Amino acid sequence: MTGIEFRQPMTMIIVFIVSYALYYRLSNSKAIRLLLSGKFNVEKASVMWVQFQHITGMVLLGALPVAFVLGYLSRDPAEFGLVPVWNRTSLWWMLGLLGVIIPMNAGMARKPANLANYPQMRVKQWSAWLVFTSAFGWLGYLLAYETLFRGLLLFECDRTLGMFPAMVINIGFYVLVHVPKGWKEALGALPFGVVLCWVTLTVGHVWVAFTAHAALALTNEWFALAAQPDMRVRFGKNR
Numbered sequence: 001m002t003g004i005e006f007r008q009p010m011t012m013i014i015v016f017i018v019s020y021a022l023y024y025r026l027s028n029s030k031a032i033r034l035l036l037s038g039k040f041n042v043e044k045a046s047v048m049w050v051q052f053q054h055i056t057g058m059v060l061l062g063a064l065p066v067a068f069v070l071g072y073l074s075r076d077p078a079e080f081g082l083v084p085v086w087n088r089t090s091l092w093w094m095l096g097l098l099g100v101i102i103p104m105n106a107g108m109a110r111k112p113a114n115l116a117n118y119p120q121m122r123v124k125q126w127s128a129w130l131v132f133t134s135a136f137g138w139l140g141y142l143l144a145y146e147t148l149f150r151g152l153l154l155f156e157c158d159r160t161l162g163m164f165p166a167m168v169i170n171i172g173f174y175v176l177v178h179v180p181k182g183w184k185e186a187l188g189a190l191p192f193g194v195v196l197c198w199v200t201l202t203v204g205h206v207w208v209a210f211t212a213h214a215a216l217a218l219t220n221e222w223f224a225l226a227a228q229p230d231m232r233v234r235f236g237k238n239r
Helices: 003-027 030-039 042-072 088-108 112-117 128-161 163-181 183-203 207-227
Strands: 125-127 232-234
Touching: 003 042, 003 128, 003 163, 030 042, 042 128, 088 183, 088 207, 112 207, 125 128, 128 163, 128 183, 128 207, 128 232, 163 183, 183 207
Parallel strands: 125 232
Antiparallel strands: none
């Protein structure tokens, strides 16, 4: 491997580590959470905290690293799978993943461990607007997340190191960032990470992975919301 071939993936790995470290530090800030708790009631603080985490992810995992790579480094978005290619292969993969994810989430919705953590916004009365804004936050956050993981990091490593090393690096980071959520989530991230990396490199873009990840998050939230005994969805504004 030449010096240039080595520097290219290392540059992207550094971009990844810095971006994720900043996101993790800010999105887990006890000072910000205490500030929100002091300004709002318990339910409003919960909503504001989750929205803050989503927006932080959109900026630090998506907007800033993409601006750096595409702007400062003058790279082409197609190099990182950011341009969708909707062909038969992509559609079949997307439908197949949705066919597994949605029934799986439906089956897990009522499990105590799932209900203890989801929905992340601990609000008893959900308005239609809150359901929509929460979904929008998840979509923006996960688009940034997949852009960083399966876009910038995976494609750059695949281009210079090859498919297998690229997947090992990507899955390793993917499992590692799930460790703070517990060993079960970390272990669960392993097969999901393998599938998303394989699919992404097969179809040549991140949009199938994004669709699958978004379906996982949204249906998990909606099924958990429906299963929570003390949560309801109603029309009108939250107070």
